[in-house]
Amino acid sequence: MIDWKNIKDLHVNKKLESLIGNWFGVDIFYTDKHGNIHSDIVKPEHDFDSHFFKVQQSMPYGKELLSQDIEKGLELLNETQEQCFYFNSFFPHVRMLASKIEVDGEFLGAVFAYPYVTDQVTKAELKQIEDKMIECGADKDDAHSACDHIKKLQIHEFEYLKELISLVAGEVSTVYAEVSKREERIADLNAELGNKYRFHNIIGKSKPMQAVYHLLSKVSKSEATILIQGQNGTGKEMVAKAIHYNSQRKDAVFMAVNCSAFNDNLLDSELFGHVKGAFTGAVKDKKGVFEVANGGTLFLDEVGDMSLSMQVKLLRVLQESTFLPVGATSPKRVNVRVVAATNKPLKEMIAKGEFREDLYYRINVINVALPALKDRREDIPVLMDHFLEKKCAEMGHSLKQWSKKTLEKFLDYNWPGNVRELQNEVERLVVLAGEDKTITPDMISERIKDAVDGPTPVGNLRGINTKGSLKKALEELESYMIKEGLKRCNFNKSKLAKELGISRAGLIMKVDKYDLDKRKKAANE
Numbered sequence: 001m002i003d004w005k006n007i008k009d010l011h012v013n014k015k016l017e018s019l020i021g022n023w024f025g026v027d028i029f030y031t032d033k034h035g036n037i038h039s040d041i042v043k044p045e046h047d048f049d050s051h052f053f054k055v056q057q058s059m060p061y062g063k064e065l066l067s068q069d070i071e072k073g074l075e076l077l078n079e080t081q082e083q084c085f086y087f088n089s090f091f092p093h094v095r096m097l098a099s100k101i102e103v104d105g106e107f108l109g110a111v112f113a114y115p116y117v118t119d120q121v122t123k124a125e126l127k128q129i130e131d132k133m134i135e136c137g138a139d140k141d142d143a144h145s146a147c148d149h150i151k152k153l154q155i156h157e158f159e160y161l162k163e164l165i166s167l168v169a170g171e172v173s174t175v176y177a178e179v180s181k182r183e184e185r186i187a188d189l190n191a192e193l194g195n196k197y198r199f200h201n202i203i204g205k206s207k208p209m210q211a212v213y214h215l216l217s218k219v220s221k222s223e224a225t226i227l228i229q230g231q232n233g234t235g236k237e238m239v240a241k242a243i244h245y246n247s248q249r250k251d252a253v254f255m256a257v258n259c260s261a262f263n264d265n266l267l268d269s270e271l272f273g274h275v276k277g278a279f280t281g282a283v284k285d286k287k288g289v290f291e292v293a294n295g296g297t298l299f300l301d302e303v304g305d306m307s308l309s310m311q312v313k314l315l316r317v318l319q320e321s322t323f324l325p326v327g328a329t330s331p332k333r334v335n336v337r338v339v340a341a342t343n344k345p346l347k348e349m350i351a352k353g354e355f356r357e358d359l360y361y362r363i364n365v366i367n368v369a370l371p372a373l374k375d376r377r378e379d380i381p382v383l384m385d386h387f388l389e390k391k392c393a394e395m396g397h398s399l400k401q402w403s404k405k406t407l408e409k410f411l412d413y414n415w416p417g418n419v420r421e422l423q424n425e426v427e428r429l430v431v432l433a434g435e436d437k438t439i440t441p442d443m444i445s446e447r448i449k450d451a452v453d454g455p456t457p458v459g460n461l462r463g464i465n466t467k468g469s470l471k472k473a474l475e476e477l478e479s480y481m482i483k484e485g486l487k488r489c490n491f492n493k494s495k496l497a498k499e500l501g502i503s504r505a506g507l508i509m510k511v512d513k514y515d516l517d518k519r520k521k522a523a524n525e
Contacts, residue, residue: 010175016168024161025151026116027053028168030101032109035070052094052115055146060137065090070112073098077110084166086158091132093117093125094150097162099169103177111169113161116151126150202238203386204379208371212239219366220246225318227303227363228341230370233418236341237299239368243339244297252296255289260305267310269326272317278327290323294334303363304344304355315359338363345490372488373415373422380410383419387426388439400433405441413448479514482507486516 017028029039056062069089076087077100084099097113117126126147133143153161202209219226220243228236237256244254262270265279273288289298306314317323318338322331340363349355373380384402392399415421425448429439441449485496497507511517 010171012171013168016164016171020113020161020164020168024113024116024153024157026097026113026161028111028113028165030109030111030172031070031074033074033107035067035074037070038109051142051149052146055133055138055142058138058142059133062136065136069096069114073112074110078107084162084169086162089115091115092128093121094129097165099162099165101169101172101176103173103180108173108176111165111172113165116153116158116161118158119152119154121152202235202242203383204376205382206371206376206378208376209379212368212370215366215368216242216246219243219368221248222366223337224365225337225363226339226366226368228339228368228370229346230341230343231372231416231418232343233420234370234372235419236343236370237301239370240297240299240339240341244299244337247297247337249296249337253293254297254299255293256299256301257289258301259310260302264307264310267306268313271310272313272323272325274326275328278325282327285325288323288325290317290334290336291325291332293336295336297337297339300338300340302342303340304342304346304349308354308356311356311359315356315362318359318362345492348490373418377411380415380422381407383422384410384426387423388430391427391430395430397430398437400430400436401438403438403440406439406444409441409444409448475514478510479516482510482514483516486511 020026020028029037031037056066059065073087073096076085077098083102084097086095086097088094089096094115094117096115099111100107101109101111117129129150130143130147133146134140138146202213216239226240226243228239230236240256241254244250257267257270259267269278269286269288271288271290273286273291274282276282276284300314303314313323317334317336321335322333324331346355346360346364350357350360373383384407388402389399410422417424425445428445429443432443433439481500482496485499486493489496489499493507493511494504497504500507502510
């Protein structure tokens with residue numbers, strides 16, 4: 001849709017309007033395809049006297065007559081292949097010029113030039129125009145003055161006018177086409193950034209994150225229960241919010257509860273609420289988050305820390321959409337979408353009897369696995385810049401920059417605390433940098449500066465004896481890789497064997513060889 005206000009204010013068109021008015025003594029105006037006028041008919045800034053218009057506008061039905069002429073012109077434009085032509089108006093011998101505004105074959109409106117007569121007009125014909133105006137309610141003297149001042153154009157002047165009006169229409173079409181393309185491009189870029197790189201403020205363009213965005217775009221619109229799995233600091237709550245705000249429940253409430261922050265009694269009350277007198281200190285009824293989140297989304301973080309008794313209660317509300325507040329005798333019904341999250345290996349917990357299998361399958365309808373930051377290192381510079389810009393703006397500092405060595409140190413570090421740790425380090429460095437414009441390696445925390453477990457082969461060989469027996473050195477490297485791999489894969493030997501390119505049986509033999517099956521020992525080293 002054309003923004004007519006901006007079209008009227010186009011510098012080129014304003015110049016053309018002024019030129020047309022001063023040289024040819026006619027006014028131009030714009031209409032959309034429905035005949036609505038989008039510019040002032042009488043332009044007092046012009047030097048010429050548009051007296052005919054003023055008189056016509058003062059007539060009892062003058063505006064209606066003009067609307068009839070516009071409607072006639074639009075019909076003719078639609079019927080003809082010509083871009084610009086003239087036609088006779090309601091008043092005999094008074095002409096109107098019309099030019100199409102068209103983009104990609106779509107008729108959007110027109111530019112009109114009015115009023116004028118040819119230089120061949122006779123006194124008798126001018127008298128006919130005057131009489132018609134008087135008949136339509138114009139004052140006799142005003143009608144005579146209007147006809148006396150109406151512009152009489154020669155044939156060559158008409159051709160010039162026709163060319164200029166076509167230029168005006170062409171300028172409108174060009175501007176509209178450019179604006180439309182720009183808006184489409186902006187919309188495409190916003191969609192691309194929103195769906196791929198910044199899915200509700202999630203930052204990252206690596207392949208692992210692209211896979212996450214692709215999955216989120218599919219599951220957000222559904223009502224399925226979702227389990228988000230990932231290490232601490234990978235952004236599980238942010239993903240849960242992304243799911244909520246891209247779902248049909250986005251206008252309803254989003255609630256988040258960290259299940260590990262409460263003991264059983266407190267978590268029971270937090271989730272399901274309680275009635276007055278249910279326990280000491282329950283002086284009034286309290287709604288639980290399930291009831292508060294009714295119609296919206298409830299994010300249950302660290303669901304793996306729930307006790308078995310609380311798991312039973314959660315399973316009931318997921319299966320039946322009902323729950324019983326602490327101390328109540330009547331159940332309540334809710335409509336809540338649950339998104340759960342954990343950093344624990346729930347399948348292993350099921351095998352140990354620490355997590356209910358039926359609850360696992362109830363919350364794990366859709367599984368979203370978030371990659372650790374070390375597994376998407378290409379996102380580290382993007383995250384560094386994002387948090388740097390955010391913190392500098394927060395502190396009122398001009399934007400600082402990273403030294404090359406600082407960036408290298410960040411890329412070498414494995415970030416066990418993931419994005420949260422990186423954000424904290426960036427914020428720390430902005431504070432320590434003070435007025436310095438560049439953040440240098442000497443400011444970095446010692447644990448990052450002295451990282452020995454970076455992604456490069458050189459980093460992985462640090463601490464391994466490179467003197468003496470080659471066989472011994474290779475065994476040390478092999479032991480180190482398997483030990484780190486076990487921790488990284490949560491002791492999933494099948495996954496690690498595939499990653500290392502060896503059979504599972506072969507991996508088990510090597511684990512026994514290097515005495516790495518003691519998980520606590522491996523995790524603590």
